[in-house]
Amino acid sequence: MSHCKRNIIIKFIYQFLFLLVFASIFSACANPQDAKPNPSEDNNKQNVPPSQTKDTWKLPIKIPEGEFYKVGCWYSDHHLLYITNLEQSSSVYLYNLLTGSSELFYKSEVPIVTIQASPSKKNILIQSSPSTYEGQVTILSPEGSEIFKQSIPSYELTFEWNPFNESEILISSFNEDWTFQMLLLDIGQRKTTELTLPQPFIKWIGNEEVAYLKWNEDSPSLFAPLMKNNLSNKEEEEIFTDVLQFATYNDILMTVTVQDDERLQASYTFYNKEKKELNSFSIPHLSIFSGWLVPYNDLNETKGEFITLKPVKSTEADAYREGFELLSYDIDNGSSNVIMQNLKNEPILLSPSGEAALFGNRFEKIINLKTKELIELVEK
Secondary structure (H helix, E strand, C coil): CCHHHHHHHHHHHHHHHHHHHHCCCCCCCCCCCCCCCCHHHHHHHHCCCHHHHHHHCCCCCCCCCCEEEEEEEEEECCEEEEEEEECCEEEEEEEECCCCCEEEEEEECCCEEEEEECCCCCCEEEEEEEECCEEEEEEECCCCCEEEEEEEECCEEEEEECCCCCCEEEEEEECCCCCEEEEEEECCCCEEEEECCCCCCCEECCCCEEEEECCCCCCCCCCEEEEEEECCCCCEEEEEEEECEEEECCCCEEEEECCCCCCCEEEEEEECCCCCEEEEEEEECEEECCEEECCCEEEECCCCEEEEEEECCCEEHHHCCCCEEEEEEECCCCCEEEEEEEECCCCEEECCCCCEEEECCCCCEEEECCCCEEEECCCC
16 A cells, blocks of 8 residues: 555544544434424423523433443434443433433344434434444434334445435445445435445535545645535536535535644634635644644534634644633624633534533533533433
8 A cells, every 4th residue: 555545544544533423513413393302392491591401401311221322412402312232232212301301212123323313303313233344224203213224334334414405315334444435325215326426524515516625645635625526417626725624514614724824723714605704713723643633513503603622722632731622603793702611622512502512422411501511411
């Protein structure tokens, strides 16, 4: 294997590990038209003033059966989906933060790896692992009943749900040597189609358009052009040059770049769907073996509020010991606010209203963003 290709694979592995832990960050469960919580009761409870939220949360979670694995995502502002393991089986429970009750949502006879929700929160994706080289994808209704299931030969899987057409999910299927296949799952037609795309880390940017960083295998770099590709006519077009990382939401595109000559600051820039710049800000960044560390972040698009973990200075990541600030940034007016300090750089996932956030490698903690309290969801 050439030195150039080895560097590209190392970059792929780093990006994959980041996405694997972060998963889900841009497809969090929110507020579906569900039959489990009573809609009228839930709407009334969502009107509780934010300052009283912590007092009404019933925590810690009492696990009904098995061992707590992790919280999958938000199901509504006051409901979570979490996973437990018992021997080789897994269960998904719906937890009501206001009543402290857990209700069995879905049971799998094989281990569940992760949970994601469709952008409108009408359906839930369950990824399970029957064996080392097989991934199983199950789509559930809001009530937890199976509406589609398919096995995919793979060592690892990542998913990107199309927010413009929720019948479609992009699947990156990795082999053990990190070679990959791109698949397009069409839930309505109940079939998968193999795609030819140059990169495995893809984001939807339109109904039939995807975006990705086009790394040059012959000349490895810390930055790459951000490209968009039309899946229908295969046309490829460059959007921006020299991008370190990017994220897409329904109507917002975010890029992370380094603009200052000394490269001590990471610049976060937000664009609307016409690629017009909305706002930008800069924070210190930490260097790692493949470039720079982009801390975990999330966006509440309805409020136009972006949150990110921010290092207090620029240095090497391995030597950094000062902790991270949780920073809130208003995309509309450019104002920022430090919510908490001395946190670890761990995944964070905003609730549908943006009043709270799941936090931690297993989303085992919850942050009340108004009272600035960090609470354990499960007893250690």
